[in-house]
Amino acid sequence: MRHLLLALPFALLPLAAAQAHDDHDHEHGSLGAHEHGVASLNVALDGQALELQIDSPAMNFVGFEHAAKSDADKAKVAAAKAELEKPIELFGLAAGACQVTKQELESPLFGEHDHHHEDEAHEHEHADANEHEHEHSDIEASYQLSCKQVDALKQLDLSELFKRFPATQKIQVQLIGPSGQQGVELTPAQPRLSF
Known part of the structure:
Protein backbone atom coordinates (compact mmCIF):
# COMPACT_ATOMS: atom_id res chain seq x y z
CA MET A 1 0.00 0.00 0.00
CA ARG A 2 2.81 2.39 0.86
CA HIS A 3 4.38 1.96 -2.64
CA LEU A 4 1.05 2.74 -4.26
CA LEU A 5 0.72 6.04 -2.35
CA LEU A 6 4.27 7.01 -3.24
CA ALA A 7 3.59 6.22 -6.90
CA LEU A 8 0.32 8.16 -7.01
CA PRO A 9 1.86 11.69 -7.17
CA PHE A 10 4.12 10.54 -10.00
CA ALA A 11 1.19 8.94 -11.84
CA LEU A 12 -0.79 12.20 -11.59
CA LEU A 13 2.16 14.39 -12.59
CA PRO A 14 1.58 14.02 -16.36
CA LEU A 15 -2.08 14.97 -15.88
CA ALA A 16 -1.15 18.01 -13.82
CA ALA A 17 1.47 19.04 -16.36
CA ALA A 18 -1.00 18.63 -19.21
CA GLN A 19 -3.62 20.66 -17.34
CA ALA A 20 -1.10 23.40 -16.55
CA HIS A 21 -0.05 23.45 -20.22
CA ASP A 22 -3.70 23.74 -21.34
CA ASP A 23 -4.31 26.54 -18.84
CA HIS A 24 -1.17 28.34 -20.03
CA ASP A 25 -2.26 28.05 -23.66
CA HIS A 26 -5.73 29.36 -22.82
CA GLU A 27 -4.41 32.30 -20.83
CA HIS A 28 -1.49 33.35 -22.98
CA GLY A 29 -2.45 31.90 -26.34
CA SER A 30 -0.73 29.30 -28.40
CA LEU A 31 1.02 29.70 -31.74
CA GLU A 51 1.96 32.95 -52.01
CA LEU A 52 2.42 34.81 -48.74
CA GLN A 53 -0.06 35.43 -45.95
CA ILE A 54 0.85 37.46 -42.88
CA ASP A 55 -1.39 37.83 -39.84
CA SER A 56 -0.43 40.31 -37.14
CA PRO A 57 -2.00 42.21 -34.28
CA ALA A 58 -2.64 45.76 -35.51
CA MET A 59 -0.52 46.96 -32.58
CA ASN A 60 2.59 45.69 -34.42
CA PHE A 61 1.89 47.72 -37.56
CA VAL A 62 0.11 50.89 -36.38
CA GLY A 63 0.75 51.07 -32.62
CA PHE A 64 -2.88 50.67 -31.54
CA GLU A 65 -5.92 48.44 -32.09
CA HIS A 66 -8.88 50.79 -31.63
CA ALA A 67 -10.78 52.34 -34.51
CA ALA A 68 -8.82 55.24 -35.99
CA LYS A 69 -10.74 58.39 -35.09
CA SER A 70 -8.06 61.09 -34.86
CA ASP A 71 -6.24 62.38 -37.93
CA ALA A 72 -2.95 61.08 -36.48
CA ASP A 73 -4.38 57.55 -36.08
CA LYS A 74 -5.91 57.64 -39.57
CA ALA A 75 -2.51 58.69 -40.97
CA LYS A 76 -0.80 55.76 -39.19
CA VAL A 77 -3.34 53.30 -40.63
CA ALA A 78 -2.94 54.76 -44.14
CA ALA A 79 0.87 54.64 -43.86
CA ALA A 80 0.84 50.99 -42.67
CA LYS A 81 -1.54 50.02 -45.45
CA ALA A 82 0.70 51.75 -48.02
CA GLU A 83 3.74 49.81 -46.70
CA ALA A 95 15.96 38.92 -56.90
CA GLY A 96 13.19 36.65 -58.21
CA ALA A 97 11.78 39.19 -60.69
CA CYS A 98 8.43 38.75 -58.93
CA GLN A 99 5.26 40.61 -59.79
CA VAL A 100 2.18 40.85 -57.60
CA THR A 101 -0.79 39.21 -59.32
CA LYS A 102 -3.21 39.57 -56.41
CA GLN A 103 -3.16 41.10 -52.94
CA GLU A 104 -5.73 41.48 -50.19
CA LEU A 105 -5.37 43.59 -47.04
CA GLU A 106 -7.97 43.06 -44.33
CA SER A 107 -8.48 44.66 -40.94
CA PRO A 108 -11.29 46.29 -38.99
CA LEU A 109 -9.00 49.35 -38.97
CA PHE A 110 -9.23 49.59 -42.77
CA GLY A 111 -12.99 50.10 -42.47
CA GLU A 112 -13.97 46.57 -43.49
CA HIS A 113 -16.64 45.59 -40.99
CA ASP A 114 -17.64 42.33 -42.65
CA HIS A 115 -14.48 40.48 -41.52
CA HIS A 116 -14.12 39.51 -37.88
CA HIS A 117 -11.24 37.05 -37.50
CA GLU A 118 -10.89 37.54 -33.77
CA ASP A 119 -9.80 34.55 -31.77
CA GLU A 120 -12.87 32.85 -30.27
CA ALA A 121 -11.20 32.54 -26.90
CA HIS A 122 -10.64 36.32 -26.84
CA GLU A 123 -14.26 36.91 -27.85
CA HIS A 124 -15.40 34.68 -25.02
CA GLU A 125 -13.05 36.32 -22.51
CA HIS A 126 -14.27 39.80 -23.38
CA ALA A 127 -17.95 39.00 -23.96
CA ASP A 128 -19.01 40.80 -20.75
CA ALA A 129 -17.02 43.94 -21.55
CA ASN A 130 -18.69 45.58 -24.55
CA GLU A 131 -16.18 48.43 -24.60
CA HIS A 132 -13.47 45.85 -25.35
CA GLU A 133 -15.36 44.16 -28.19
CA HIS A 134 -12.74 45.16 -30.79
CA GLU A 135 -9.80 45.36 -28.42
CA HIS A 136 -7.85 42.79 -30.43
CA SER A 137 -7.74 43.98 -34.03
CA ASP A 138 -5.58 42.08 -36.47
CA ILE A 139 -4.21 42.97 -39.85
CA GLU A 140 -4.10 40.23 -42.47
CA ALA A 141 -2.32 40.58 -45.78
CA SER A 142 -2.39 37.95 -48.52
CA TYR A 143 -0.29 38.09 -51.64
CA GLN A 144 -0.01 36.03 -54.81
CA LEU A 145 3.07 36.66 -56.91
CA SER A 146 4.51 35.32 -60.13
CA CYS A 147 8.30 35.03 -60.08
CA LYS A 148 10.12 34.73 -63.41
CA GLN A 149 13.56 33.98 -61.93
CA VAL A 150 12.76 31.44 -59.24
CA ASP A 151 16.36 30.13 -59.27
CA ALA A 152 17.58 33.58 -58.21
CA LEU A 153 15.07 33.60 -55.34
CA LYS A 154 17.26 32.07 -52.65
CA GLN A 155 15.73 33.46 -49.46
CA LEU A 156 12.98 35.34 -47.76
CA ASP A 157 14.40 38.49 -46.15
CA LEU A 158 12.16 40.26 -43.63
CA SER A 159 14.71 42.98 -42.75
CA GLU A 160 12.55 45.70 -44.34
CA LEU A 161 9.41 44.47 -42.61
CA PHE A 162 11.11 44.58 -39.20
CA LYS A 163 12.58 48.02 -40.04
CA VAL A 184 11.16 28.98 -38.03
CA GLU A 185 10.96 32.08 -35.88
CA LEU A 186 12.46 35.16 -37.51
CA THR A 187 13.53 38.25 -35.57
CA PRO A 188 15.18 41.60 -36.39
CA PHE A 195 13.82 28.66 -49.64
Whole structure:
Protein backbone atom coordinates (compact mmCIF):
# COMPACT_ATOMS: atom_id res chain seq x y z
CA MET A 1 0.00 0.00 0.00
CA ARG A 2 2.81 2.39 0.86
CA HIS A 3 4.38 1.96 -2.64
CA LEU A 4 1.05 2.74 -4.26
CA LEU A 5 0.72 6.04 -2.35
CA LEU A 6 4.27 7.01 -3.24
CA ALA A 7 3.59 6.22 -6.90
CA LEU A 8 0.32 8.16 -7.01
CA PRO A 9 1.86 11.69 -7.17
CA PHE A 10 4.12 10.54 -10.00
CA ALA A 11 1.19 8.94 -11.84
CA LEU A 12 -0.79 12.20 -11.59
CA LEU A 13 2.16 14.39 -12.59
CA PRO A 14 1.58 14.02 -16.36
CA LEU A 15 -2.08 14.97 -15.88
CA ALA A 16 -1.15 18.01 -13.82
CA ALA A 17 1.47 19.04 -16.36
CA ALA A 18 -1.00 18.63 -19.21
CA GLN A 19 -3.62 20.66 -17.34
CA ALA A 20 -1.10 23.40 -16.55
CA HIS A 21 -0.05 23.45 -20.22
CA ASP A 22 -3.70 23.74 -21.34
CA ASP A 23 -4.31 26.54 -18.84
CA HIS A 24 -1.17 28.34 -20.03
CA ASP A 25 -2.26 28.05 -23.66
CA HIS A 26 -5.73 29.36 -22.82
CA GLU A 27 -4.41 32.30 -20.83
CA HIS A 28 -1.49 33.35 -22.98
CA GLY A 29 -2.45 31.90 -26.34
CA SER A 30 -0.73 29.30 -28.40
CA LEU A 31 1.02 29.70 -31.74
CA GLY A 32 -1.16 31.77 -33.98
CA ALA A 33 -3.02 33.50 -31.15
CA HIS A 34 -3.15 37.27 -30.76
CA GLU A 35 0.12 38.31 -29.10
CA HIS A 36 1.59 41.80 -29.38
CA GLY A 37 5.04 41.84 -30.98
CA VAL A 38 4.42 38.50 -32.71
CA ALA A 39 3.09 37.83 -36.21
CA SER A 40 2.62 34.71 -38.28
CA LEU A 41 3.62 34.28 -41.92
CA ASN A 42 2.73 31.42 -44.25
CA VAL A 43 4.77 31.11 -47.44
CA ALA A 44 4.32 28.67 -50.32
CA LEU A 45 6.57 28.57 -53.38
CA ASP A 46 5.43 26.22 -56.14
CA GLY A 47 7.15 26.65 -59.49
CA GLN A 48 6.85 30.35 -60.35
CA ALA A 49 3.89 30.89 -58.02
CA LEU A 50 4.64 32.41 -54.64
CA GLU A 51 1.96 32.95 -52.01
CA LEU A 52 2.42 34.81 -48.74
CA GLN A 53 -0.06 35.43 -45.95
CA ILE A 54 0.85 37.46 -42.88
CA ASP A 55 -1.39 37.83 -39.84
CA SER A 56 -0.43 40.31 -37.14
CA PRO A 57 -2.00 42.21 -34.28
CA ALA A 58 -2.64 45.76 -35.51
CA MET A 59 -0.52 46.96 -32.58
CA ASN A 60 2.59 45.69 -34.42
CA PHE A 61 1.89 47.72 -37.56
CA VAL A 62 0.11 50.89 -36.38
CA GLY A 63 0.75 51.07 -32.62
CA PHE A 64 -2.88 50.67 -31.54
CA GLU A 65 -5.92 48.44 -32.09
CA HIS A 66 -8.88 50.79 -31.63
CA ALA A 67 -10.78 52.34 -34.51
CA ALA A 68 -8.82 55.24 -35.99
CA LYS A 69 -10.74 58.39 -35.09
CA SER A 70 -8.06 61.09 -34.86
CA ASP A 71 -6.24 62.38 -37.93
CA ALA A 72 -2.95 61.08 -36.48
CA ASP A 73 -4.38 57.55 -36.08
CA LYS A 74 -5.91 57.64 -39.57
CA ALA A 75 -2.51 58.69 -40.97
CA LYS A 76 -0.80 55.76 -39.19
CA VAL A 77 -3.34 53.30 -40.63
CA ALA A 78 -2.94 54.76 -44.14
CA ALA A 79 0.87 54.64 -43.86
CA ALA A 80 0.84 50.99 -42.67
CA LYS A 81 -1.54 50.02 -45.45
CA ALA A 82 0.70 51.75 -48.02
CA GLU A 83 3.74 49.81 -46.70
CA LEU A 84 1.82 46.52 -46.80
CA GLU A 85 1.00 47.17 -50.45
CA LYS A 86 4.73 46.70 -51.24
CA PRO A 87 5.34 42.97 -50.62
CA ILE A 88 8.40 42.72 -52.88
CA GLU A 89 10.23 45.23 -50.68
CA LEU A 90 8.83 43.98 -47.36
CA PHE A 91 9.80 40.35 -48.01
CA GLY A 92 13.05 40.92 -49.95
CA LEU A 93 11.83 39.34 -53.19
CA ALA A 94 13.49 41.61 -55.79
CA ALA A 95 15.96 38.92 -56.90
CA GLY A 96 13.19 36.65 -58.21
CA ALA A 97 11.78 39.19 -60.69
CA CYS A 98 8.43 38.75 -58.93
CA GLN A 99 5.26 40.61 -59.79
CA VAL A 100 2.18 40.85 -57.60
CA THR A 101 -0.79 39.21 -59.32
CA LYS A 102 -3.21 39.57 -56.41
CA GLN A 103 -3.16 41.10 -52.94
CA GLU A 104 -5.73 41.48 -50.19
CA LEU A 105 -5.37 43.59 -47.04
CA GLU A 106 -7.97 43.06 -44.33
CA SER A 107 -8.48 44.66 -40.94
CA PRO A 108 -11.29 46.29 -38.99
CA LEU A 109 -9.00 49.35 -38.97
CA PHE A 110 -9.23 49.59 -42.77
CA GLY A 111 -12.99 50.10 -42.47
CA GLU A 112 -13.97 46.57 -43.49
CA HIS A 113 -16.64 45.59 -40.99
CA ASP A 114 -17.64 42.33 -42.65
CA HIS A 115 -14.48 40.48 -41.52
CA HIS A 116 -14.12 39.51 -37.88
CA HIS A 117 -11.24 37.05 -37.50
CA GLU A 118 -10.89 37.54 -33.77
CA ASP A 119 -9.80 34.55 -31.77
CA GLU A 120 -12.87 32.85 -30.27
CA ALA A 121 -11.20 32.54 -26.90
CA HIS A 122 -10.64 36.32 -26.84
CA GLU A 123 -14.26 36.91 -27.85
CA HIS A 124 -15.40 34.68 -25.02
CA GLU A 125 -13.05 36.32 -22.51
CA HIS A 126 -14.27 39.80 -23.38
CA ALA A 127 -17.95 39.00 -23.96
CA ASP A 128 -19.01 40.80 -20.75
CA ALA A 129 -17.02 43.94 -21.55
CA ASN A 130 -18.69 45.58 -24.55
CA GLU A 131 -16.18 48.43 -24.60
CA HIS A 132 -13.47 45.85 -25.35
CA GLU A 133 -15.36 44.16 -28.19
CA HIS A 134 -12.74 45.16 -30.79
CA GLU A 135 -9.80 45.36 -28.42
CA HIS A 136 -7.85 42.79 -30.43
CA SER A 137 -7.74 43.98 -34.03
CA ASP A 138 -5.58 42.08 -36.47
CA ILE A 139 -4.21 42.97 -39.85
CA GLU A 140 -4.10 40.23 -42.47
CA ALA A 141 -2.32 40.58 -45.78
CA SER A 142 -2.39 37.95 -48.52
CA TYR A 143 -0.29 38.09 -51.64
CA GLN A 144 -0.01 36.03 -54.81
CA LEU A 145 3.07 36.66 -56.91
CA SER A 146 4.51 35.32 -60.13
CA CYS A 147 8.30 35.03 -60.08
CA LYS A 148 10.12 34.73 -63.41
CA GLN A 149 13.56 33.98 -61.93
CA VAL A 150 12.76 31.44 -59.24
CA ASP A 151 16.36 30.13 -59.27
CA ALA A 152 17.58 33.58 -58.21
CA LEU A 153 15.07 33.60 -55.34
CA LYS A 154 17.26 32.07 -52.65
CA GLN A 155 15.73 33.46 -49.46
CA LEU A 156 12.98 35.34 -47.76
CA ASP A 157 14.40 38.49 -46.15
CA LEU A 158 12.16 40.26 -43.63
CA SER A 159 14.71 42.98 -42.75
CA GLU A 160 12.55 45.70 -44.34
CA LEU A 161 9.41 44.47 -42.61
CA PHE A 162 11.11 44.58 -39.20
CA LYS A 163 12.58 48.02 -40.04
CA ARG A 164 9.26 49.52 -41.18
CA PHE A 165 7.26 47.93 -38.35
CA PRO A 166 9.66 48.01 -35.35
CA ALA A 167 6.97 46.89 -32.86
CA THR A 168 7.12 43.48 -34.58
CA GLN A 169 9.63 41.49 -32.53
CA LYS A 170 9.23 38.02 -34.03
CA ILE A 171 7.47 36.34 -36.91
CA GLN A 172 6.52 32.68 -36.82
CA VAL A 173 7.10 31.45 -40.39
CA GLN A 174 5.74 28.30 -42.00
CA LEU A 175 7.34 27.85 -45.41
CA ILE A 176 6.68 25.26 -48.08
CA GLY A 177 9.19 25.40 -50.91
CA PRO A 178 11.50 23.35 -53.13
CA SER A 179 13.38 22.07 -50.06
CA GLY A 180 10.22 20.91 -48.32
CA GLN A 181 8.41 22.34 -45.34
CA GLN A 182 10.08 24.30 -42.56
CA GLY A 183 8.97 26.34 -39.62
CA VAL A 184 11.16 28.98 -38.03
CA GLU A 185 10.96 32.08 -35.88
CA LEU A 186 12.46 35.16 -37.51
CA THR A 187 13.53 38.25 -35.57
CA PRO A 188 15.18 41.60 -36.39
CA ALA A 189 18.52 39.97 -35.51
CA GLN A 190 17.76 36.88 -37.63
CA PRO A 191 15.45 38.09 -40.45
CA ARG A 192 16.29 35.62 -43.25
CA LEU A 193 15.08 32.19 -44.25
CA SER A 194 16.33 30.20 -47.24
CA PHE A 195 13.82 28.66 -49.64
